[in-house]
Amino acid sequence: MLRTQEFNINFGPQHPSTHGVFRVVLTMDGERIVRAEPICGYLHRGMEKLAESRTYPQFIPYTDRMDYLAAMLQNWGYVMAVEKLMGIEVPERAEYLRVISGELSRLTSHVLATGVYALDMGGFTGFLLCFREREKMMDLLEELTGSRMTLSYARIGGVAADVPEGWLDKLKKLMDEMPGYIDEYDGLITGNEIFQARTKAVGVLKPETAINYSLSGPVLRGSGVNYDLRKVKSYSIYDRFDFDVPLGENGDCFDRFFCRVREMRQSVRIIQQAIEQIKEIDGPIIAKVPKVLKPPKGEAYEEIESSKGIIGYYVVSDGSNKPYRVHVRRPSFINLGYLDEMLRGYLIADVVAILGSIDIVLGEVDC
């Protein structure tokens, strides 16, 4: 038998398919991957340390910069941890506004993930179609918060501002149109044979492996594990909404992708129900919170279901107006933990498919 020699290939950090400044050193044997070494840290900004030199409310805009594709969910996770630390009760209307903006953020994130995955697989039209809806949703978020991506909308005890006049009607109109748009994605991307050939039976992840590696979000649910914090823990007011948790069957790249597409439909359902329910609720949008926040000594951990998975904030207070320590459980970072084993034995073209199906955002990976 011929002796072969292994060689290394650098995939990234500037490769567009790595979805950011992420580097994977691939050890190849011919055309097959023998080993993959993910190297992150190119976007590291020391967010957790930055939190220690800022007051509690001042850290909210920094959380946006972690997962900038679903900024509201990041805000939400952090403020929930601080609220738990201080024992603040959030007004009902604020909870609804958080759900609406959070689900809208999840939609923008999933729409981008769908479009970019289509682009990774060679379908440019799908990318353009997805961006069309993403822009519409971002226009609405801009009208609500003043920013398009880095929303900084959640506040400790509530949200920054109430909805502008006529905003809910615009949102309702878009949400009524949204299932039609998702049907288009299904027709153009999901149903495409070339797309299916490149994603089915590629990067198969067994349910027990996904649990052992503590993966979360659509990556976990794509393997068929029914674990969604919105159902399991039912934080905020999620118990008031009727929605399903989409699950995959085979745990391959296609299932992870298709889980996101079906999750978009569920998010639309949640927003539609929230719009109907919020009309009957009037009241303050922020609780009475002291101007200078000084939580009592102690620690709090809160987690929410972000678009990428479970995002958790662990905040330690020493009684001063600045947190003693903040740690963030970032789903993108943890979901990457299984990348090496997932890539072994596949071709380079499959690296693009597998990495895209995990849906990482490097702001969150590097933190």
Add this chain to the structure above:
Amino acid sequence: MFGKGLVKGLQITWKEFWAPKLTVQYPEVQHTIPERFHGKFVLDVDKCIACGLCANACPNRVIDLKKQKVGKKQFLTDYVMNIQYCMYCGMCVESCNKDALHFSKDFNMNQYFYRDIPLVLVRREAPAEPVEEEAPAAKAAPKPKPKPKAKAEKSAAPAAAEVAAGKAPGKEGQ
């Protein structure tokens, strides 16, 4: 049937080809900017009491605020925002009790030189004496009151010297 997905995809693409276009011909045509847009900062100097709440609320210490005591009140002399470090989070605008700081809809803030990036919202000299105290002093002119007069003269002298030395430029707002 193999190829069904391709035919359906082409149908959608064909339909979209004839759909109305969403792109706008910028800069001739522009989108409407929402009311809450985080654009260039605007400071209403008359409302500002130079309390410094905005500077304290800023996560990146972007706001450089200088004030001088004139009589009993604080007088804002310098308000410079180093917007190269600004996150446009709106914490400063939210913290203002007097509703003096606002976002405008202006988003064209590009500058050719780095030195022009800081946004100078106020740069002025403090008055020599408080405006409110001038009127009672004029009324009391017939009655000789040596102590307040001497104080006023003292405070006027260094301010005049500062202007003559050119330390305080008379630029107000931009």
